[in-house]
Amino acid sequence: MYFKKHIFFCANQKENGNKCCAEADATAMLAYAKKRCKEDGLTAENNVRVSKAVCLGRCAKGPCVVIYPEGRWYTYQNQQDIDELIDSEFLDNEPVPRLAITDNEE
Numbered sequence: 472m473y474f475k476k477h478i479f480f481c482a483n484q485k486e487n488g489n490k491c492c493a494e495a496d497a498t499a500m501l502a503y504a505k506k507r508c509k510e511d512g513l514t515a516e517n518n519v520r521v522s523k524a525v526c527l528g529r530c531a532k533g534p535c536v537v538i539y540p541e542g543r544w545y546t547y548q549n550q551q552d553i554d555e556l557i558d559s560e561f562l563d564n565e566p567v568p569r570l571a572i573t574d575n576e577e
């Protein structure tokens with residue numbers, strides 16, 4: 472099965488106190504996104520997938536997610552940001568510039 476939209480949440484936990492998405496409550500935000508998508512009918516049966524990633528390699532800009540097939544990278548701070556990403560990306564097929572991580576940022 473192929474998905475029209477697939478969002479990956481980095482939920483990596485680094486050792487030695489290095490910055491990582493797990494420290495920013497990424498696992499809880501992933502669970503929230505899955506719940507919210509299910510409530511909105513945005514499920515695998517409807518070609519939408521929410522997945523956990525081990526490390527997306529953009530730790531300095533975390534917490535981060537990437538949405539495919541567009542390859543758009545985002546950061547977030549809270550559930551409202553997750554709601555905005557779901558509403559804009561999954562329902563309206565529009566990017567969210569204020570949360571975007573640009574190509575020149577690491």
